[in-house]
Amino acid sequence: MENEKHHIVPYRLYIFVLIALLALTFLSIAITGIELGSLTVAGALAFASVKTFLVLRYFMHLKYDKPYIVAMVIFVFAIFVVTIVVTFLDYLYR
Amino acid sequence: MEQAKHVVHDHYDAEASKIGMWLFIFTELLLFGVLFVIYAVYRYINHEAFHLAAEELDSFVGAVNTVILLVSSMTIAMSTTSLQKKNKALTLALAGITLILGVVFLVNKYFEWGAKFDHGIFPGSEYLIENLSQGEILFFGLYFIMTGLHALHIIIGLVLIAVVMRKVYTGKVHAERAALLENSGLYWHLVDIIWIFLFPLFYLIH
Amino acid sequence: MNSTSVANEANYLKYKGKYKGLLGWIFSTDHKRIGLLYLYSMAIMFSVGVLLGLAMKLELLAPGKTIMEAQTYNATFTVHGVIMIFMVVVPGLPAVFGNFLLPIMIGAKDVAFPKLNLLSWWFYVAGVFLVLSAILFGSGTPDTGWTFYAPYSFKSGTNLLPAIFGAFILGFSSILTGLNFLVTIHRLRCPGLKWTKLPLFVWTLYGTAWIQLLATPVVGITLVLVALERIFGVGVFDPALGGDPILYQHLFWIYSHPAVYIMILPAMGAISEIIPTFSQKHIFGYKAIIASTMAIAFVGYLVWGHHMFTAGMSGTAQYYFSLLTFLVAIPSAIKVFNWISTMYKGSINIQTPFYWAVSFIFVFMIGGLSGLVLGALAANIYVHDTAFVVAHFHYIVFGGTGFAFFAAIHYWFPKIFGRMYDKTWANTGWLIFFIGFVTLYSPMFYLGMMGMPRRYYDYLQEFHGGNILSTIGSWILVTGFVIIIVNLVRSASKGPKAEMNPWHGKTLEWTVPSPPPLENFDEIPVIEENDGPYNYK
Numbered sequence: 065m066e067n068e069k070h071h072i073v074p075y076r077l078y079i080f081v082l083i084a085l086l087a088l089t090f091l092s093i094a095i096t097g098i099e100l101g102s103l104t105v106a107g108a109l110a111f112a113s114v115k116t117f118l119v120l121r122y123f124m125h126l127k128y129d130k131p132y133i134v135a136m137v138i139f140v141f142a143i144f145v146v147t148i149v150v151t152f153l154d155y156l157y158r
Numbered sequence: 159m160e161q162a163k164h165v166v167h168d169h170y171d172a173e174a175s176k177i178g179m180w181l182f183i184f185t186e187l188l189l190f191g192v193l194f195v196i197y198a199v200y201r202y203i204n205h206e207a208f209h210l211a212a213e214e215l216d217s218f219v220g221a222v223n224t225v226i227l228l229v230s231s232m233t234i235a236m237s238t239t240s241l242q243k244k245n246k247a248l249t250l251a252l253a254g255i256t257l258i259l260g261v262v263f264l265v266n267k268y269f270e271w272g273a274k275f276d277h278g279i280f281p282g283s284e285y286l287i288e289n290l291s292q293g294e295i296l297f298f299g300l301y302f303i304m305t306g307l308h309a310l311h312i313i314i315g316l317v318l319i320a321v322v323m324r325k326v327y328t329g330k331v332h333a334e335r336a337a338l339l340e341n342s343g344l345y346w347h348l349v350d351i352i353w354i355f356l357f358p359l360f361y362l363i364h
Numbered sequence: 365m366n367s368t369s370v371a372n373e374a375n376y377l378k379y380k381g382k383y384k385g386l387l388g389w390i391f392s393t394d395h396k397r398i399g400l401l402y403l404y405s406m407a408i409m410f411s412v413g414v415l416l417g418l419a420m421k422l423e424l425l426a427p428g429k430t431i432m433e434a435q436t437y438n439a440t441f442t443v444h445g446v447i448m449i450f451m452v453v454v455p456g457l458p459a460v461f462g463n464f465l466l467p468i469m470i471g472a473k474d475v476a477f478p479k480l481n482l483l484s485w486w487f488y489v490a491g492v493f494l495v496l497s498a499i500l501f502g503s504g505t506p507d508t509g510w511t512f513y514a515p516y517s518f519k520s521g522t523n524l525l526p527a528i529f530g531a532f533i534l535g536f537s538s539i540l541t542g543l544n545f546l547v548t549i550h551r552l553r554c555p556g557l558k559w560t561k562l563p564l565f566v567w568t569l570y571g572t573a574w575i576q577l578l579a580t581p582v583v584g585i586t587l588v589l590v591a592l593e594r595i596f597g598v599g600v601f602d603p604a605l606g607g608d609p610i611l612y613q614h615l616f617w618i619y620s621h622p623a624v625y626i627m628i629l630p631a632m633g634a635i636s637e638i639i640p641t642f643s644q645k646h647i648f649g650y651k652a653i654i655a656s657t658m659a660i661a662f663v664g665y666l667v668w669g670h671h672m673f674t675a676g677m678s679g680t681a682q683y684y685f686s687l688l689t690f691l692v693a694i695p696s697a698i699k700v701f702n703w704i705s706t707m708y709k710g711s712i713n714i715q716t717p718f719y720w721a722v723s724f725i726f727v728f729m730i731g732g733l734s735g736l737v738l739g740a741l742a743a744n745i746y747v748h749d750t751a752f753v754v755a756h757f758h759y760i761v762f763g764g765t766g767f768a769f770f771a772a773i774h775y776w777f778p779k780i781f782g783r784m785y786d787k788t789w790a791n792t793g794w795l796i797f798f799i800g801f802v803t804l805y806s807p808m809f810y811l812g813m814m815g816m817p818r819r820y821y822d823y824l825q826e827f828h829g830g831n832i833l834s835t836i837g838s839w840i841l842v843t844g845f846v847i848i849i850v851n852l853v854r855s856a857s858k859g860p861k862a863e864m865n866p867w868h869g870k871t872l873e874w875t876v877p878s879p880p881p882l883e884n885f886d887e888i889p890v891i892e893e894n895d896g897p898y899n900y901k
Binding site for chain 2: 476552579585592
């Protein structure tokens with residue numbers, strides 16, 4: 065079976081990722097503290113998306129997975145975004 | 159006659175288990191995704207009220223819980239590495255830290271919810287209906303549903319990790335058969351991702 | 365004793381595992397036994413649903429009260445809907461034929477997660493009992509319609525909680541089946557079986573599994589929210605507390621429209637297997653059928669709003685949903701062209717499954733074209749919530765999925781039970797059933813156009829004629845149904861032994877004995893470069 069070629073991720077990398085995640089968290093807290101109006105939501109979501117990307121790529125090993133698994137993940141996120149957009153076709157134009 | 163069935167089951171396919179877990183994670187993503195859609199729609203309709211209601215939540219507690227979950231995500235990811243490096247004691251220690259951090263998260267949540275209940279803020283309470291606007295009622299309704307469902311997932315994740323720890327301890331999960339630990343890790347990271355979005359949407363944006 | 369020899373001593377119907385008798389079935393992780401468990405449980409539920417439908421038709425025989433009061437009628441169509449949708453057509457072909465055939469068709473010994481597969485069936489049974497408990501106990505049978513529309517679903521005094529929870533569990537069963545199939549198709553294809561050599565039934569199961577996986581959680585959480593609304597009064601869909609009931613409709617149809625494709629895609633897959641076999645010809649446009657399957661699955665996910673044209677959506681959303689609805693018709697039409705072209709110049713062998721398949725194309729086309737009427741914004745507002753809609757979706761769901769199911773059972777029956785049914789009775793049953801079907805539902809198109817609303821136990825005098833015809837149709841249909849069932853049940857134990865490949869099919873299930881042995885194959889087959897599921901000489 066093809067279980068042998070497992071990539072062992074070094075501890076060091078995980079620590080770097082954690083530091084990045086924590087930094088992004090504190091940055092987003094700082095940014096949303098400033099009054100930016102509607103940009104606040106966009107900013108907070110942007111930070112959350114970057115954090116999610118890091119978790120998916122490193123903690124969840126997508127970086128080392130076969131392309132089709134990555135494709136599935138992208139597809140599901142895309143479906144979700146499209147669902148939101150289509151729902152808002154109703155609410156934005158009511 | 160038992161052996162007959164064994165032939166079918168006795169194959170270990172780490173990739174099949176991994177895809178299986180990913181597919182399950184997709185269903186969870188959409189489960190929470192729907193709640194995010196509801197949140198987005200009601201935030202769009204009740205902009206001001208959501209603004210006001212969010213100020214009721216303590217962003218400090220939220221931030222602490224975020225840090226807790228992020229650290230626990232790192233430790234569970236590291237535990238796979240240590241299992242692959244055949245360091246059983248370290249694997250158990252790292253998974254154990256994850257377990258403890260998860261419990262601390264729940265304790266925080268308990269006190270946070272408790273404080274809200276003391277102020278009369280809970281779904282269907284008279285205080286809510288009499289004193290708050292419709293948008294604020296929706297905000298707190300969603301707050302309780304989404305953090306509640308998230309907490310439920312934390313509990314499921316903790317049980318999963320506890321079971322895997324037991325199997326690591328007895329040697330059923332080891333360097334060559336690490337799929338169960340990896341997949342529990344994947345599940346735990348999913349719980350983390352959900353929180354990464356819950357935190358800014360409920361605690362930060364106001 | 366050597367384990368492989370044990371496996372091949374007896375076929376899957378006969379072998380003895382850890383448990384005996386009934387326990388040997390309900391605790392079996394063998395995909396073929398699980399498929400049959402689904403077949404039997406669904407046959408029971410389908411019969412209950414048919415009886416309820418028959419009762420409704422009897423009520424509509426004459427205006428005013430005929431056999432039941434309005435409240436009973438409301439409960440009847442609710443339970444009929446919940447049973448037929450959640451317990452029969454949604455699990456439908458994947459649960460029965462998918463379970464039985466998918467592993468064999470891809471040259472595997474079982475699905476990827478056999479225990480999970482058994483768990484799916486247990487969830488199914490649990491869901492069934494929960495819903496039944498809502499009917500039998502508590503403060504009255506649910507009367508909301510199968511859609512559980514807010515806000516009525518949390519205002520109605522009837523016993524809705526178990527029904528909602530039951531639907532949630534049934535959804536879980538569906539998700540697990542989908543997950544299992546996806547992993548199975550990805551990981552367990554036998555050597556040489558490339559994606560471009562998969563039988564089309566497997567391809568449709570693949571598309572279906574994705575919809576099951578991605579759409580079902582949406583309705584799951586939405587139903588949970590309705591339950592929470594009933595228990596705590598959270599306000600999420602309650603207009604009195606600021607909630608938006610139309611949002612409920614959005615979320616409900618985000619699942620329930622794709623659910624229509626969960627029902628119809630595997631049906632199309634089964635038809636795509638049957639037509640080449642009985643034409644002894646390579647399927648026309650193999651890749652076009654795959655592409656249209658995936659297109660239907662994907663576009664079908666994004667058209668849910670056409671159920672809500674009169675609900676109060678924005679005009680922009682209505683245009684969008686109407687446009688996309690028309691687009692779904694294209695891949696469906698592609699399939700019909702491919703089926704017809706497959707028959708062209710083939711050596712057609714007219715047998716019972718072929719009758720069912722051809723009548724499937726006929727009723728599916730009528731159902732599909734009437735769907736375009738409903739997809740057009742202006743026409744939709746005219747016929748919305750009339751008998752026209754009921755006729756349309758029965759033509760698609762019953763005429764589509766139902767006919768394909770009967771086609772499939774008559775096609776794979778000799779493989780599943782190792783015996784052949786009586787062909788004369790089978791053909792007679794089909795003919796009566798088909799006549800009954802057309803008589804039952806065709807008048808409803810007309811009644812709807814004339815303005816007869818759906819979901820009422822009463823109607824105006826002017827609709828009397830059409831309703832009488834429709835009710836008579838329901839009696840003819842049930843006569844045909846009884847003939848079919850009696851014939852199949854008798855033949856399962858008493859019919860003459862069937863050959864390994866009675867229809868001369870080319871897919872892998874015809875290369876194993878009928879009924880198949882416990883682990884399907886002595887050796888995992890290898891597909892050569894020139895082999896293919898439809899390579900007829």
